Amino acid sequence: MLDLRGLAVPVVAAPMAGGPSTPALAAAVSAAGGLGFLAGGYKSADQVAAEVEAVRAVTAAPLGVNLFVVEPYQPDRGALDAYRRSLEPEAARLGVDLGEPRWDDDDWHAKLDLVLDLRPDVVSFTFGCPSTDVLRRIAEQGVLSMVTVTSIAEARLAVARGAASLSVQGPDAGGHRGTWDLETEPDRAPLLELLSRVLDAVELPVVAGGGVAAAVDVASVTGLGALAAQVGTAYLLADEAGTNPVHRAALSDPAWAGTALTRAYTGRWARGLTNRFIAEHPTAPAGYPHLHHLTAPLRAAAVAANDAQVAHMWAGTHHGRTRSGSATEITRSLTP
Numbered sequence: 001m002l003d004l005r006g007l008a009v010p011v012v013a014a015p016m017a018g019g020p021s022t023p024a025l026a027a028a029v030s031a032a033g034g035l036g037f038l039a040g041g042y043k044s045a046d047q048v049a050a051e052v053e054a055v056r057a058v059t060a061a062p063l064g065v066n067l068f069v070v071e072p073y074q075p076d077r078g079a080l081d082a083y084r085r086s087l088e089p090e091a092a093r094l095g096v097d098l099g100e101p102r103w104d105d106d107d108w109h110a111k112l113d114l115v116l117d118l119r120p121d122v123v124s125f126t127f128g129c130p131s132t133d134v135l136r137r138i139a140e141q142g143v144l145s146m147v148t149v150t151s152i153a154e155a156r157l158a159v160a161r162g163a164a165s166l167s168v169q170g171p172d173a174g175g176h177r178g179t180w181d182l183e184t185e186p187d188r189a190p191l192l193e194l195l196s197r198v199l200d201a202v203e204l205p206v207v208a209g210g211g212v213a214a215a216v217d218v219a220s221v222t223g224l225g226a227l228a229a230q231v232g233t234a235y236l237l238a239d240e241a242g243t244n245p246v247h248r249a250a251l252s253d254p255a256w257a258g259t260a261l262t263r264a265y266t267g268r269w270a271r272g273l274t275n276r277f278i279a280e281h282p283t284a285p286a287g288y289p290h291l292h293h294l295t296a297p298l299r300a301a302a303v304a305a306n307d308a309q310v311a312h313m314w315a316g317t318h319h320g321r322t323r324s325g326s327a328t329e330i331t332r333s334l335t336p
């Protein structure tokens, strides 16, 4: 089983679903001595398998695969209908129909079978924690399980279920908060404070991220006892990242200064560059993946129309320090 202490560079390239994570990005970070990750979320099991093969074709270095743990959830019908109606003018403006707000489990069983079969070095989970039985089966395959936690309570529960390692996510992180309970507003404790409390409470290997943008930040989390920093936003402008052109342009433009935590796009709290869509929908209801499906055509049309005021552009609070370049150069710049 992979020992995270053996990483030559204490940097985990955060899995970033929706485009940014690519096999080329994961392979480059792993080859540079960090831990590259593939994002399994939203993809079919076959797509994930093809991505694992693509990485393995170019490097034998360690690799992680991330999966979503989507718990059953029934959003408030009235709130969902009201939210759908509020989006109709935007959909009409972009010339698309809204999607069907349905629940699905992101093809959980097929992807779980896949990782048990392909055995990447690490399988990480976000949005929830697998059962004790699943975590045991992963360990039996020699794969390191890693559960994303955003509070001390989640950390304790993950340990009790048998997680082999934790990824502690702080409030500055770009993208979705991993917070398990959809209705709870995510914990606001700063990363270093949350990390120290988790390290006091558990004995497991821990990585930590959220706002890590430079070597000095990596040194701060490893100095506290994390074995690596998990870094997402700082890789969004990497040559190898699949970040879409609207997102790339905004990240390179200092006019996009602020980020906000929003449920408007997916019904789950996530941090992105503050645009008109986020500002206009501050009271979007909880409902994942219902809202994800509802807004999917809108988001695709916004990207196609180069409309940054509607497209979602996930980014952490430290996005202003994101630089373009090869993943190897970015990994080197993060090395303490």
Ligand SMILES: Cc1cc2nc3c(=O)[nH]c(=O)nc-3n(C[C@H](O)[C@H](O)[C@H](O)COP(=O)(O)O)c2cc1C
Pocket: 014, 015, 016, 017, 018, 020, 039, 040, 041, 066, 125, 126, 148, 169, 172, 173, 174, 175, 176, 209, 210, 211, 212, 230, 231, 232, 233, 234, 314, 315, 316, 317, 318
């Ligand atoms: C564009 C984007 C997509 C993300 N997608 C995922 C994902 O699929 N799975 C996951 O566990 N975390 C995801 N995250 C969160 C990262 O794992 C990580 O917590 C975060 O990027 C760390 O904060 P930073 O962006 O400030 O580095 C995503 C983050 C971003 C910016």
